[in-house]
Amino acid sequence: MPRPFELEYRVFEDAAALSHAAAQHFVDCAKAAVAQRGKARVAISGGSTPKSTFALLADPAQPYRAQMPWEKLEIYWVDERCVPPEDADSNYRMTRKTLLDKVPIPASQVFRMEGERDPEEAAARYESVIRGQFRLEGAQGPVFDMLALGMGDDGHTASLFxxxxAIHELGRIVVANHVPQKQTWRITLTWPVIVEARDLFFLIAGKDKADPLQRVLEGPYDPETLPSQLIQPRSGKLLMLLDKTAAANLPAPGPDGVGKMEIAR
Structure with missing residues (x-):
């Protein structure tokens, strides 16, 4: 059943400004989690906007690197393509080359999805890893401190196409998902897990996202066609960091660049 939540969207002039805002948000969330729980368990996504954000986080010339509690982070992935870790399409490879190889995160605190394995096996193994790290039993699911999502121009998020x-999976933490429209398999966290995150946010940029974003937020509830509509946070609050072109069809934000909507379907 859909649940109401409060959406805050922050609109930035361009993709560069959005990446800086995202980098600062990563730092703020990680520091808050470490202060409260001694560590920050972070689930990340692939894509061009996260790549730019990761580059900023790793850059010693930027303020974010020195602020981040690197040794207290645990890094997980929201989804992965079914390719080896050195493949150009691998989300892990992008993150490693852009961020992980350049910052002091202990290797033992980085948990990748094994895209080179059989998809079902890879999903089962990753669920086992998460259960072990979070010490979960039975039907209990993980609560990530921070989880970053993107959105495709078809309204998908994570690898929920x-x-x-995978749209209909309610009991698993991680599943293999066949995506016929891309003629491929993906590995993805399930939406019931995603919505439990303490800090859940989208990074969305580009004019090709303006129409689907409007339909996700203001259109009829149809998650079969627009899976991003499944993301209704348990916390009751969702943040979207947007560039101007992605936000073009939404109500104009205030003078501070912040807009708010009550989403109740």
Whole structure:
């Protein structure tokens, strides 16, 4: 059943400004989690906007690197393509080359999805890893301190694509998802896990996202066609960091660049 939540969207002039805002948000969330719980368990996504954000976080010339509690982070992935870790399409490879190889995160605190394995096996193994790290039993699911999502121009998020089986999964933490429209398999966290994150936010940039974003937020509830509509945070609050072109069809934000909506379907 859909649940109401409060959406805050922050609109930035361009993709560069958005990446800086995202980098600062990563730092703020990580520091808050470490202060409260002694560590920050972070689930990240691939894509061009996260890549730019990771580059900023790793850059010693930027303020973010010195602020981040690197040794207290645990890094997980929201989803992965079914390719080896050195493949150009690998989300892990992008993150490693852009961020992980350049900052002092202990290797033992980085938990990748094994995209080179059989998809079902890789999903089962990753669920086992998460259960072990979070010390979960039975039907209990993980609560990530921070979880970053993107959104495709088809309304998908994570690897929850329109009209695919993973949309309907309620009991698993991680699943293999066949994506016929891309003729491929993906590995993804399930949406019931995603919505439990303490700090859940989207990074969305580009004019090709303006129409689907408007339909996700203001259109009829149809998660089979627009899986991003499944992301209704348990906390009751969702943040979207947007560039101007992605936000073009939404109500104009205030003078501070911040807009708010009550989403109740």
């Amino acid at each position: 329109p009209h695919t089986e």
